[in-house]
Amino acid sequence: MKFSFKNDYSEGCHPDILQALLQYNADQQAGYGEDEYSLKAKELIKEKIKKTDSEIYFVSGGTQANLIVISSVLKPYQCVISASPGHILNNETGAIEATGHKILSIETEDGKLRPSDIIPVLENHKNVPHQVMPKLVYISNSTELGTIYQSKELEELSVFCRQYNLYLFMDGARLGHGLMSEISDLTLDKVAGLTDIFYLGGTKNGALLGEAIIVNNAALQEDFAFNIKQKGALLAKGRLLGIQFLELMKGNLYFDLAKHANQQAMKIKNALQAKGVKFLSDTYTNQIFPILNNDLIQILSVNFEFYIWKKIDDNYSAIRLITSWNTGDAPVNQFIDVIEDNL
Amino acid sequence: MKFSFKNDYSEGCHPDILQALLQYNADQQAGYGEDEYSLKAKELIKEKIKKTDSEIYFVSGGTQANLIVISSVLKPYQCVISASPGHILNNETGAIEATGHKILSIETEDGKLRPSDIIPVLENHKNVPHQVMPKLVYISNSTELGTIYQSKELEELSVFCRQYNLYLFMDGARLGHGLMSEISDLTLDKVAGLTDIFYLGGTKNGALLGEAIIVNNAALQEDFAFNIKQKGALLAKGRLLGIQFLELMKGNLYFDLAKHANQQAMKIKNALQAKGVKFLSDTYTNQIFPILNNDLIQILSVNFEFYIWKKIDDNYSAIRLITSWNTGDAPVNQFIDVIEDNL
Amino acid sequence: MKFSFKNDYSEGCHPDILQALLQYNADQQAGYGEDEYSLKAKELIKEKIKKTDSEIYFVSGGTQANLIVISSVLKPYQCVISASPGHILNNETGAIEATGHKILSIETEDGKLRPSDIIPVLENHKNVPHQVMPKLVYISNSTELGTIYQSKELEELSVFCRQYNLYLFMDGARLGHGLMSEISDLTLDKVAGLTDIFYLGGTKNGALLGEAIIVNNAALQEDFAFNIKQKGALLAKGRLLGIQFLELMKGNLYFDLAKHANQQAMKIKNALQAKGVKFLSDTYTNQIFPILNNDLIQILSVNFEFYIWKKIDDNYSAIRLITSWNTGDAPVNQFIDVIEDNL
Amino acid sequence: MKFSFKNDYSEGCHPDILQALLQYNADQQAGYGEDEYSLKAKELIKEKIKKTDSEIYFVSGGTQANLIVISSVLKPYQCVISASPGHILNNETGAIEATGHKILSIETEDGKLRPSDIIPVLENHKNVPHQVMPKLVYISNSTELGTIYQSKELEELSVFCRQYNLYLFMDGARLGHGLMSEISDLTLDKVAGLTDIFYLGGTKNGALLGEAIIVNNAALQEDFAFNIKQKGALLAKGRLLGIQFLELMKGNLYFDLAKHANQQAMKIKNALQAKGVKFLSDTYTNQIFPILNNDLIQILSVNFEFYIWKKIDDNYSAIRLITSWNTGDAPVNQFIDVIEDNL
Missing domain, CATH: 3.40.640.10 (Type I PLP-dependent aspartate aminotransferase-like (Major domain))
Structure with missing residues (x-):
């Protein structure tokens, strides 16, 4: 799953x-x-x-x-x-x-x-x-x-x-x-x-x-x-x-739940930024739009579902990741691991 | 309550x-x-x-x-x-x-x-x-x-x-x-x-x-x-x-729940009919419309909520009673008791 | 025509x-x-x-x-x-x-x-x-x-x-x-x-x-x-x-035109009333609704167009006649003549 | 007028x-x-x-x-x-x-x-x-x-x-x-x-x-x-x-009327083009959008009504001229005269 x-x-x-x-x-x-x-x-x-x-x-x-x-x-x-x-x-x-x-x-x-x-x-x-x-x-x-x-x-x-x-x-x-x-x-x-x-x-x-x-x-x-x-x-x-x-x-x-969602997104954002990844827009909420190599997107798709938001060029696309009040640390960390292993 | x-x-x-x-x-x-x-x-x-x-x-x-x-x-x-x-x-x-x-x-x-x-x-x-x-x-x-x-x-x-x-x-x-x-x-x-x-x-x-x-x-x-x-x-x-x-x-x-609701209404209907009460329409579902004396309606209102549906004449009105999948025997019996005590 | x-x-x-x-x-x-x-x-x-x-x-x-x-x-x-x-x-x-x-x-x-x-x-x-x-x-x-x-x-x-x-x-x-x-x-x-x-x-x-x-x-x-x-x-x-x-x-x-239309309708109405004809409603404008025998309606239809408005019984129907600013005396008189000849 | x-x-x-x-x-x-x-x-x-x-x-x-x-x-x-x-x-x-x-x-x-x-x-x-x-x-x-x-x-x-x-x-x-x-x-x-x-x-x-x-x-x-x-x-x-x-x-x-309207517009267009005037769009119907100096627009406004369609820069604007089935030669020629006198 x-x-x-x-x-x-x-x-x-x-x-x-x-x-x-x-x-x-x-x-x-x-x-x-x-x-x-x-x-x-x-x-x-x-x-x-x-x-x-x-x-x-x-x-x-x-x-x-x-x-x-x-x-x-x-x-x-x-x-x-x-x-x-x-x-x-x-x-x-x-x-x-x-x-x-x-x-x-x-x-x-x-x-x-x-x-x-x-x-x-x-x-x-x-x-x-x-x-x-x-x-x-x-x-x-x-x-x-x-x-x-x-x-x-x-x-x-x-x-x-x-x-x-x-x-x-x-x-x-x-x-x-x-x-x-x-x-x-x-x-x-x-x-x-x-x-x-x-x-x-x-x-x-x-x-x-x-x-x-x-x-x-x-x-x-x-x-x-x-x-x-x-x-x-x-x-x-x-x-x-x-x-x-x-x-x-x-x-x-209500606010704690939203804050949690934001924080989970920011964890991923920070990990991506540390690897030099650019973003489609500079967001600080529970939606992030990193621009990734299509090969990496393919690898991430094995274990994660997300929308491919916009084609940037022949090699790169922006994806949309959304976290929620219920997004645990495990999937976030696992996602970051895949990023770090492949960038 | x-x-x-x-x-x-x-x-x-x-x-x-x-x-x-x-x-x-x-x-x-x-x-x-x-x-x-x-x-x-x-x-x-x-x-x-x-x-x-x-x-x-x-x-x-x-x-x-x-x-x-x-x-x-x-x-x-x-x-x-x-x-x-x-x-x-x-x-x-x-x-x-x-x-x-x-x-x-x-x-x-x-x-x-x-x-x-x-x-x-x-x-x-x-x-x-x-x-x-x-x-x-x-x-x-x-x-x-x-x-x-x-x-x-x-x-x-x-x-x-x-x-x-x-x-x-x-x-x-x-x-x-x-x-x-x-x-x-x-x-x-x-x-x-x-x-x-x-x-x-x-x-x-x-x-x-x-x-x-x-x-x-x-x-x-x-x-x-x-x-x-x-x-x-x-x-x-x-x-x-x-x-x-x-x-x-x-x-x-789904059908059992509806059947229960109907049955509770029919219990009240039967008790009322046994007392000679007339109804606005002849129904066999969970809605009944008995025509009652306004004094009796007043008495029933002490312990029950219902809509007064239609004025019949100066002394009588039709009320609407609706039962549900969750209407227990207790309120039904209590309602019947009040009827029987006052008719 | x-x-x-x-x-x-x-x-x-x-x-x-x-x-x-x-x-x-x-x-x-x-x-x-x-x-x-x-x-x-x-x-x-x-x-x-x-x-x-x-x-x-x-x-x-x-x-x-x-x-x-x-x-x-x-x-x-x-x-x-x-x-x-x-x-x-x-x-x-x-x-x-x-x-x-x-x-x-x-x-x-x-x-x-x-x-x-x-x-x-x-x-x-x-x-x-x-x-x-x-x-x-x-x-x-x-x-x-x-x-x-x-x-x-x-x-x-x-x-x-x-x-x-x-x-x-x-x-x-x-x-x-x-x-x-x-x-x-x-x-x-x-x-x-x-x-x-x-x-x-x-x-x-x-x-x-x-x-x-x-x-x-x-x-x-x-x-x-x-x-x-x-x-x-x-x-x-x-x-x-x-x-x-x-x-x-x-x-x-504007008012003269409307008055003329009304007057033409009233001429017909008066002629009909003089013959004992009843009307569906008692109107004093340019619309009249006389109740006529179906045979007479048939005769009138030879030279005139009008709506049959409402069936009254097997022998009688109400028709609707409307006059306008431009309804001349000739058709009005001709219509009255047919009525008078046949009632 | x-x-x-x-x-x-x-x-x-x-x-x-x-x-x-x-x-x-x-x-x-x-x-x-x-x-x-x-x-x-x-x-x-x-x-x-x-x-x-x-x-x-x-x-x-x-x-x-x-x-x-x-x-x-x-x-x-x-x-x-x-x-x-x-x-x-x-x-x-x-x-x-x-x-x-x-x-x-x-x-x-x-x-x-x-x-x-x-x-x-x-x-x-x-x-x-x-x-x-x-x-x-x-x-x-x-x-x-x-x-x-x-x-x-x-x-x-x-x-x-x-x-x-x-x-x-x-x-x-x-x-x-x-x-x-x-x-x-x-x-x-x-x-x-x-x-x-x-x-x-x-x-x-x-x-x-x-x-x-x-x-x-x-x-x-x-x-x-x-x-x-x-x-x-x-x-x-x-x-x-x-x-x-x-x-x-x-x-x-129907077609003759439209043709006439077009022709009157084309007369003006041709006269303007002969003077080197540019147009907002290249039209061959009864609407033309010449780009004129604001001073000339002012002069034309003395005798003609038209819409100023779009500001081009501080000195120039496009105007819209529309001719119709009823636009005679006189106003067209008069308009062309003003253009020719002032360009």
């Missing part, structure tokens, strides 16, 4: 979650997210984001969260701005467009957006009413390329969005990993203070499923629950989501 | 499911439904429906299943026909219309559709191209009123639909309960043979979440997975759905 | 419009409704509605007007309330649902809505967030059955809508006919004062095409033009719509 | 059309495109395209035609491929996305698509079912940059599309101009033979409004009319569209 570095959703969930599911299994609870676990989990999240007036909704996954947020926030003629590697642009089968909204793509090297990237797009969309109206800026942290936003970057983007009357929405499918990056100076409460709406990903950080959508902007809170139901995202047994976030939010578990 | 007869999704899941989640938790598996549990569960379902050429997809809940099926099957100008109590008409926040499709409602006493109900609707929709084209007949079994389809009824409807070039889609959120009704002569394989598409509900019959959409009509199978992804319904950890259906499909568990 | 009483869009347009098209044909004008004719026509409409702060947009037809207004005004989870004969419910191929919105149908005898009709629907839609939210009341004047709203009726409905936070939208495809009915005490400026949004139909009252959408509620005016463009309704040569409404709004032409 | 070279929809329509509207004005005709003029116009078009089995529908404008064609042809998860200057991408307020479909943009210098442009996009969309499925190739002829497709180019694209199971759709808002370009070897019947669906633009070539959608692929013909009605595009007085196309299709009028 090969060990998989293909993604961070290969395994089940953190054991505390399963224990809680066992413990509470026989309780009768109200349905559709009105259970006591969901209510408690929301309180814990509000404490951690330090905003008691935010509203929180649990949904099953990232694509679902993205399509609900965007279709709820925008009017029919308004559109989204995203960096070109954005998950909503490439990997959601047109889910956003299926709700009626265009996504304008901006090419950026590192998958991040800055005000200077966005201004030309706004300039090119002034032919009223013949063009869609840009209204929501979609960013991911960590990004689809494993990069992160620092405090100053998010602040600048937030100020810019308010100035231009744009909503700022952060896809946080890997927000834990972004915040726990060894180089990050951003914190969860800052994210809540600087965005109109964002979500905290559970699926890729220890849960069986679940993302917590956090609506900070009061104007976007009204009737948000209707959209969740209409899109088929309101689980009858909402307790399943509530219990998971309740466990993840206890103490520092 | 009151005991709740409000619905069949108040508790967690069947213990076998939790044990399986524990057992398989650390395994690495492919994502998005390609895990081995999902594949095995699909094989078990195909055995039970006795159709190896059907395609099966797991999604999270009933509204999600309904909107995916309908939006996948219909062209933009085609519409759905439903009995007036249909879940898609009343309790899904316009989820079907949000995908662009009209639902034509047909008033029926028992929540069931017969060819004679449908013909007038077809007759009234012949002003091409000024009217929507009826194309899919949506039925529920058991229905939202707790009634069921017998073999002969489903056969007639199926023949009719083929004759009129209509698709037949069965909402099976409570299909276990429908099939295990003491008066039902319908079987799962007959359902598969007589419908173009249907689903097998897990959420209301022992799972934490999950419905198995079963596509029997080959013409509807093509590219179905795209629709699931686009609507945000493709879970990264599809194993969560696979493991649950794998357990439910082992032996006769 | 039979004379047609089938509808009020069988002929071309009023001669003044053609003359204006000829006169202005060579002028160069700005596109997309920014031409001087459109601007002048809007000014004339504002004078007639006595509201200078309304915004006016010209579109091509009624279905287009309905779908643009409704999809612009509603949030994704909000729905429309309509009387059961509503054009949007029956004769627009699901155009409203195609924009994502459900229509709730209310059965009424005369095609009109009163607060007492609407209240039960609001009562039945309080299960938040599991049901669509009723938000817009759609009425037609004259209605699809030829009936009309009087001042007091519209006032009561308007007060009710404001009280319940509902928008009131009037489909005015035949608004001229409604207002010029011999029994109507409603005026155009009252309509503008009592509705949030309505339109003034040109297609059925002398134009080649065109409806003037009038947005009275300031909250609904913002960015309305985007929706028109997005739905493909913004004509490059907007002058075509502007010139037509400019002519129709000169003096009293 | 300045003369406008801003677009080809500044004036009314060709005089023959107005005469026909006058002549037929009083006739009673069936509504919704069943009038005899529409039927005759369709016959004439079928003769000109030399395909009797195509189906033809008249609609009001280009955005409407584009959104109806695309939403009719595609399944929910399928998307469009367009060159980056595509009208559907930039100037239709997200009309296509509003019907649920993504547009993939391909950067090309001249606004045209070749198989080699499309192949990489297909290669990058193979992650089933996580990405939209490319299914329809949208091209314009002439393009938004004034360039054209030659026979060989369209043949190669057509073969490619059939090979890859893609539909080929040509936006023909300016198809007359494309075909009548002095360098074009493409003909209308070839266009009909090589595309699955296309339209013939009236609005920009002598009509008041109107585009003729021509459905060549039999598989796409079924029920097409429903989509037209549902999108609000079925005019009650369809005769307005029928009469116009009937006139345009008589003899060679």
Whole structure:
């Protein structure tokens, strides 16, 4: 059996979650997210984001969260701005467009957006009413390329969005990993203070499923629950989501899990760098993109699964390695050993 | 703590499911439904429906299943026909219309559709191209009123639909309960043979979440997975759905759970009938709608939760009682005791 | 060649419009409704509605007007309330649902809505967030059955809508006919004062095409033009719509045309009533629904075209006769002659 | 009064059309495109395209035609491929996305698509079912940059599309101009033979409004009319569209008008080239994009209206000049005079 570095959703969930599911299994609870676990989990999240007036909704996954947020926030003629590697642009089968909204793509090297990237797009969309109206800026942290936003970057983007009357929405499918990056100076409460709406990903950080959508902007809170139901995202047994976030939010578990994932990736990164390996992007989260000789990739494939991300030239390709909350030391060390034996 | 007869999704899941989640938790598996549990569960379902050429997809809940099926099957100008109590008409926040499709409602006493109900609707929709084209007949079994389809009824409807070039889609959120009704002569394989598409509900019959959409009509199978992804319904950890259906499909568990739920409801029904109580509809599944004096309803409310379904007159109302796979004898007997003490 | 009483869009347009098209044909004008004719026509409409702060947009037809207004005004989870004969419910191929919105149908005898009709629907839609939210009341004047709203009726409905936070939208495809009915005490400026949004139909009252959408509620005016463009309704040569409404709004032409149409229908109605004929509904506009013996219908069919609207019994059916701005005295008198000769 | 070279929809329509509207004005005709003029116009078009089995529908404008064609042809998860200057991408307020479909943009210098442009996009969309499925190739002829497709180019694209199971759709808002370009070897019947669906633009070539959608692929013909009605595009007085196309299709009028427009543009182009002026793109239709000194642009602006299309550097900008069927010699000569006096 090969060990998989293909993604961070290969395994089940953190054991505390399963224990809680066992413990509470026989309780009768109200349905559709009105259970006591969901209510408690929301309180814990509000404490951690330090905003008691935010509203929180649990949904099953990232694509679902993205399509609900965007279709709820925008009017029919308004559109989204995203960096070109954005998950909503490439990997959601047109889910956003299926709700009626265009996504304008901006090419950026590192998958991040800055005000200077966005201004030309706004300039090119002034032919009223013949063009869609840009209204929501979609960013991911960590990004689809494993990069992160620092405090100053998010602040600048937030100020810019308010100035231009744009909503700022952060896809946080890997927000834990972004915040726990060894180089990050951003914190969860800052994210809540600087965005109109964002979500905290559970699926890729220890849960069986679940993302917590956090609506900070009061104007976007009204009737948000209707959209969740209409899109088929309101689980009858909402307790399943509530219990998971309740466990993840206890103490520092959510952040510890993300930190562990990052550390395992950094171990591999450091070993590769020590051997002079270059990377496609300079990441400090649980995704790394080393550029390796095709022969070495072949050797690694014997015992490990991973994606070949991009052909560099006839001899070299970048691969993508992802670690998770559950990636043990053994596979990491074994991977490093193969590298060191062959470089 | 009151005991709740409000619905069949108040508790967690069947213990076998939790044990399986524990057992398989650390395994690495492919994502998005390609895990081995999902594949095995699909094989078990195909055995039970006795159709190896059907395609099966797991999604999270009933509204999600309904909107995916309908939006996948219909062209933009085609519409759905439903009995007036249909879940898609009343309790899904316009989820079907949000995908662009009209639902034509047909008033029926028992929540069931017969060819004679449908013909007038077809007759009234012949002003091409000024009217929507009826194309899919949506039925529920058991229905939202707790009634069921017998073999002969489903056969007639199926023949009719083929004759009129209509698709037949069965909402099976409570299909276990429908099939295990003491008066039902319908079987799962007959359902598969007589419908173009249907689903097998897990959420209301022992799972934490999950419905198995079963596509029997080959013409509807093509590219179905795209629709699931686009609507945000493709879970990264599809194993969560696979493991649950794998357990439910082992032996006769799925049917035993539904049978138990029905039996608990029938116990209460029989006790009430013995006291001369009338019912809003004559049901043999896990939903009953007794008509009670408001004073008695008041007394029952002290220890039990349930919905007051319909006001009958100034003194009487119908209440809805729902039992589940997990409804024990104790609350049932206690409820009967209160009835017998007060009637 | 039979004379047609089938509808009020069988002929071309009023001669003044053609003359204006000829006169202005060579002028160069700005596109997309920014031409001087459109601007002048809007000014004339504002004078007639006595509201200078309304915004006016010209579109091509009624279905287009309905779908643009409704999809612009509603949030994704909000729905429309309509009387059961509503054009949007029956004769627009699901155009409203195609924009994502459900229509709730209310059965009424005369095609009109009163607060007492609407209240039960609001009562039945309080299960938040599991049901669509009723938000817009759609009425037609004259209605699809030829009936009309009087001042007091519209006032009561308007007060009710404001009280319940509902928008009131009037489909005015035949608004001229409604207002010029011999029994109507409603005026155009009252309509503008009592509705949030309505339109003034040109297609059925002398134009080649065109409806003037009038947005009275300031909250609904913002960015309305985007929706028109997005739905493909913004004509490059907007002058075509502007010139037509400019002519129709000169003096009293628009109302004179509607009055003429009504009078021709009333002549037939009076002749029929004098012979003891009954009607399906008691109308005073350009639509009448006499109930005739099938033999007489056969005789009338020799020289006239009309719709057989509804079978009454084995011997009698209701037919629909529609007159227009261009229905001359000759066919009306000829029709009456046939009646009088055969009754 | 300045003369406008801003677009080809500044004036009314060709005089023959107005005469026909006058002549037929009083006739009673069936509504919704069943009038005899529409039927005759369709016959004439079928003769000109030399395909009797195509189906033809008249609609009001280009955005409407584009959104109806695309939403009719595609399944929910399928998307469009367009060159980056595509009208559907930039100037239709997200009309296509509003019907649920993504547009993939391909950067090309001249606004045209070749198989080699499309192949990489297909290669990058193979992650089933996580990405939209490319299914329809949208091209314009002439393009938004004034360039054209030659026979060989369209043949190669057509073969490619059939090979890859893609539909080929040509936006023909300016198809007359494309075909009548002095360098074009493409003909209308070839266009009909090589595309699955296309339209013939009236609005920009002598009509008041109107585009003729021509459905060549039999598989796409079924029920097409429903989509037209549902999108609000079925005019009650369809005769307005029928009469116009009937006139345009008589003899060679449609092509003569386009040829005239092209010739007037070429006169200006030649005069500019004689003075050494460079152009943004090398066009032979009614759109030209000369690069001029800002001072000269200022001088030209005194008597002419046109768009400044693109800033080239601090001293030079490209302007867009468009001529039409109605652009006389006087303004063309006057424009050339100003150029010659100032260069």
